[in-house]
Amino acid sequence: MGVIIRTARLADREQILAISSRIWEGDDFVPRVIDEWLLMRDSEVAVADLNGSVIAFARTHTLTPGYVWLEGIRTDPAEQGHGAGKALTAYFIEKAGREGAQRIGLSTYIDNYASIHIVEHHGFQRQASFILAEAGRDSPARAAAEPSPLVSPVSFDEARAWILRSPFIARSRGFLSQGWKFWPVSRPGVVAWPPFDRAIGLRTDNGSLRSLLVVCRPDHGPHEITIDFADGPAEDLDVLVRHALALYPGIKTIQAMIPAGDEGSTALLQTVTGLEFNVWRHGEPDVFVYEREVEQH
Numbered sequence: 001m002g003v004i005i006r007t008a009r010l011a012d013r014e015q016i017l018a019i020s021s022r023i024w025e026g027d028d029f030v031p032r033v034i035d036e037w038l039l040m041r042d043s044e045v046a047v048a049d050l051n052g053s054v055i056a057f058a059r060t061h062t063l064t065p066g067y068v069w070l071e072g073i074r075t076d077p078a079e080q081g082h083g084a085g086k087a088l089t090a091y092f093i094e095k096a097g098r099e100g101a102q103r104i105g106l107s108t109y110i111d112n113y114a115s116i117h118i119v120e121h122h123g124f125q126r127q128a129s130f131i132l133a134e135a136g137r138d139s140p141a142r143a144a145a146e147p148s149p150l151v152s153p154v155s156f157d158e159a160r161a162w163i164l165r166s167p168f169i170a171r172s173r174g175f176l177s178q179g180w181k182f183w184p185v186s187r188p189g190v191v192a193w194p195p196f197d198r199a200i201g202l203r204t205d206n207g208s209l210r211s212l213l214v215v216c217r218p219d220h221g222p223h224e225i226t227i228d229f230a231d232g233p234a235e236d237l238d239v240l241v242r243h244a245l246a247l248y249p250g251i252k253t254i255q256a257m258i259p260a261g262d263e264g265s266t267a268l269l270q271t272v273t274g275l276e277f278n279v280w281r282h283g284e285p286d287v288f289v290y291e292r293e294v295e296q297h
């Protein structure tokens with residue numbers, strides 16, 4: 001018998017954790033979030049069952065009615081290639097259509113060939129590319145933390161309006177990241193915003209906002225923050241990123257997703273490179289956002 005896809009039950013938790021422990025040498029965020037995923041509204045964890053054993057799982061999160069995010073797809077390394085990844089992807093596309101979603105999105109990494117193969121096979125199209133940069137606790141970037149008296153908080157309403165007019169959001173094709181989850185903040189039809197943790201900025205003498213940086217907390221771990229937006233003159237970005245580093249001294253990892261459109265990347269790439277963040281693959285665009293429309297049933 002082939003793979004059967006069904007909604008996960010609490011009883012599947014141990015097998016989900018066992019699969020996760022065998023992937024990326026156990027360095028997977030799923031154990032930190034699985035309990036929340038299994039209980040959360042607007043979310044479904046599904047498993048692939050082969051001959052009575054759970055061999056794979058994945059999860060969707062409805063960011064807003066009309067937009068579904070697919071993430072956390074994992075197949076037991078001993079069982080890969082049996083079609084579980086494809087079947088889970090097909091299940092969630094079909095379900096999104098049944099529930100009236102217009103689009104479904106996901107992100108993946110440049111060297112994740114199996115994942116890219118599966119999503120392109122299922123009609124997802126690459127919409128945007130980003131450059132991943134990180135500063136862990138032992139990164140030299142953390143020593144650049146420096147609060148500035150010139151930086152002030154920005155209300156989330158003002159921040160959202162400014163983001164929509166920025167070159168950054170044009171380069172990111174209307175997506176705003178929250179770690180590896182990309183929200184459609186300025187996409188056709190459906191709009192959804194990630195929850196911000198902080199927005200900070202620098203102003204001109206007449207009080208108008210000259211530069212802005214937004215920090216979110218990814219939902220896969222309380223010990224991480226992500227710089228999901230930073231735009232403005234390069235000298236301002238240096239001040240804002242240093243200030244942001246100073247606001248989160250104890251955090252394990254600070255990550256930035258830097259949009260890389262056809263026109264190149266934003267000034268944020270120069271800033272984080274100068275501050276010695278670990279820029280993966282030497283600044284090559286390496287994180288891809290895929291999306292596809294969903295046929296309504």
Ligand SMILES: CC(C)(COP(=O)(O)OP(=O)(O)OC[C@H]1O[C@@H](n2cnc3c(N)ncnc32)[C@H](O)[C@@H]1OP(=O)(O)O)[C@@H](O)C(=O)NCCC(=O)NCCS
Pocket residue numbers: 023056072073074075076079080081082083084085086087107108109112113114115117118121
């Ligand atoms: C990605 C993953 C979920 C795929 O699971 P799976 O159950 O093996 O997937 P399937 O068997 O349905 O399909 C795999 C497809 O990828 C193809 N594939 C596998 N390795 C490949 C490679 N290196 N290059 C291109 N295609 C590849 C297979 O040929 C197959 O396609 P086909 O059926 O058209 O021949 C699994 O590899 C995994 O758990 N990886 C680690 C976690 C991960 O990276 N998750 C995605 C995060 S974005």
